[in-house]
Amino acid sequence: MKYIGFIIENYRAIERIEVKISDPLIPIIGINESGKTSVLKGILSFDKLKDNYNKGEHLNFKNKYSYKEKQCNITARVLIETEEEVEKLAKKMKLKVGDPLVETLFDYVKNKRLINISRSLNLMEYNLIDFPIEEERNKEMADKLFDLLPIILYFDDFSDRVPETIDLPPNYIEKGIRSGNSVQAEWRSLIEEIFYRSTDGEYTIKDFLEIEDPDDKAALLSDVSDQLNADIIDEWKKLKLKGSSALANDEDDLELKIIYTPPTEEYNKYSFEFKVVDKTLNQRKRQFNVTERSKGFQWYFNFIIKLKFNAKYKDNPSNAIYLLDEPGSYLHSSAQEELLSELKVISENNTLLYCTHSQYLLDPEKINISTIKIAIKQEGNIVLKPFNSYGKNYNQGALTPLMDALHLKTGLESINTKNVIITEGITDYYFLKLLTEYREEFQKHDIQLIPGAGAQNLRELISLSIAWSSKYLVLLDNDDAGRNAYNTYISYFGEGESDNLYLYNDREETFVLEDFILDEDEKNILELTNSDNLKSAFISLYFLEDKNLRRRIIKKLDSSNLVFLSSIIDNHFKVENDQTFL
Structure with missing residues (x-):
């Protein structure tokens, strides 16, 4: 199910x-x-x-x-x-x-x-x-x-923490534990399952408490600790081997133990504690509470315990x-x-x-x-x-982490001696990436695309391009934001840089990147990506798992308007390329 x-x-x-x-x-x-x-x-x-x-x-x-x-x-x-x-x-x-x-x-x-x-x-x-x-x-x-x-498992990184001790009531052997709305109640259920699962169902925590021989009690507790090491510490070490040095920032030589304390006059409860034994300093053992380890280890410990020792996990290990x-x-x-x-x-x-x-x-x-x-x-x-x-x-502030993630995958890299196109934003970037990847008219020049963070936020990228690129082009929407940005950059960098700034189709009152796509093509893209607007559809199309379908969609786009976009790029960079043959 x-x-x-x-x-x-x-x-x-x-x-x-x-x-x-x-x-x-x-x-x-x-x-x-x-x-x-x-x-x-x-x-x-x-x-x-x-x-x-x-x-x-x-x-x-x-x-x-x-x-x-x-x-x-x-x-x-x-x-x-x-x-x-x-x-x-x-x-x-x-x-x-x-x-x-x-x-x-x-x-x-x-x-x-x-x-x-x-x-x-x-x-x-x-x-x-x-x-x-x-x-x-x-x-x-x-x-x-x-x-x-x-x-169904819930993990709250801010409030989910392992209690330092897990207590069972003094009448536990006779009555077990009652369910309750507390962290202790949750972890009592987990430690019951830990004992049961770690012994393949042979011993419950009640069986453990009823054992009188201290050696037998210690042996059973050791078996349970061994299983925890197999389920948690070994997996933690494997995580490090995958290259996650930042996540697995504890040393390799760790060991998990469960410490049991019987009831006393001062504290009339059965108590259990999870301990981390650290042997990294010349094999000298030092014992820590889980809460004294790194936040990453605490999160991982909590995550695995609640996953593997949940009462439903044994019968339903998938589809959780x-x-x-x-x-x-x-x-x-x-x-x-x-x-x-x-x-x-x-x-x-x-x-x-x-x-x-x-x-x-x-x-x-x-x-x-x-x-x-x-x-x-x-x-x-x-x-x-x-x-x-x-x-x-x-x-649009809600999209900030996603936009930042999309920018991370572009990579500014080195722009030294390269032809550079700076786009207003990430949407323009991914759309132009698709065009340069699949349409021949956009493949005439070796161009590096760099996405900006809005029309008014391109000054640093322009500065870098002036200093290091072979030649650069800034593409701006012909709308209020684009026109204001155009005038701002002319004022800041001087008229000499105006040839490198371009407003889409300045013969129209308003013309933005999406207007290069004709209505029928827009309808097809929206249906394919199940999108309500073309901007988000461009990003979804770029990350479409079916690469062949993505290629077919881009190659079949009507060229009526796209020819103007390709000519903007071609005319701007063609002179630079022609000079190499003089």
Whole structure:
């Protein structure tokens, strides 16, 4: 089974948002207070097993902009993929042979129909929506179906921390532990699973506490520690071998241990502690709390523990939903780049949704640009817009990390003795890159493209080009911003540089880069990239996975207007090239 998407209704400032799981790696960006975290917490609220996370704070769904409490529903759109999964569900429901519900489920599998299972946060219960089942069996099937769904894991880089001690109550052996809304409750469940999983189900933590022989107790604790080393430290070391020296900034010679302290008169609880043994200084062992290690190690430790020792992980090791709020926020930029590589690996079998302000977690070569979601708040209501439909009418500051990431992939490099074209922005850059890559009329000159950060922000690039390039050309939109920038640069650099500044089609009152594309071609590009505006479509087209389709689209563009753009470039650089033959 797998999640296809989530519908969040009346959750805090969200009236209704559908989050489609269209890609295994989905970034959510937006300015502060735009509602990014609310989207993740809304999805987390679907999973009742996470109700104790951070004292259940995410279950508080009331919209502070409204006095009226509404019905809050978190709906998961689920696909049952195989008949074996149907049989598991039928067994959990104790359905008899010939029950028509089984045939209905088989039909859903055959036709790949989705099942909508909704959780009401008002009533704290699950129900099926628009599914052909008797009302009295609806809730039962919803509950049993939930039990078979993949896990949902939430990671908050700012608040998720390993407690220094994990305590079990003095009556644990007799009564076990009660669920609760606290960090301790979450980690008690995790340490129970650690003991159980590390011994292949042979020993529970209760069995450990009942062992009287101190040597046997120490041996079992050592086995559990060995398994933790295999699951965490060994993986941490492998991460270093991949070249992530910035992420794995702890030394190689580390070891994990679980320390057990029995109840005393002063402290009448069973206590467990995770310790990191560091042997890097001449093999001298020094013991540290996990919280005393690097922030990167703490994050990774927390991440792996909650992944591998989640109660649902053993039966559902794939198709998990990872919700990461500002992952790697404490890491250096190069470490964040490596972290994105690790998230990409995890996404091969799972889905990751993560909020970020970091350009280093938006590398267009590792993520699908079209899957980026932008959170915005309009009149107190949170809206989630796909990048391809995020137009000029919205706050462009929300796109800053993405624009920075796109600039990172251009590389200023050395412009010494090269022909240089400076574009207004990143959109122009990627469009011209496509033209120079696939159309012969744009391949006559060896040109390096350099993107600017807006028409008014090109002064430094022009200065560098005057000093170091063989010849340069600045291309500006013929609009108010472009004309103002043109006059500014003439005033600053002098009339002698005016030949290197060009306004698109100054015979028109307004003419921008997109106007070089005719209406029919624009329609095709928008449909292909599922975009609402041509600027974002250019970027999506450039990073299209199907390179052959990308090439065909560009080669088939009508030349009626493009010929003017190619002639601008050709006429400007042709003289320079001709002089080489004199």
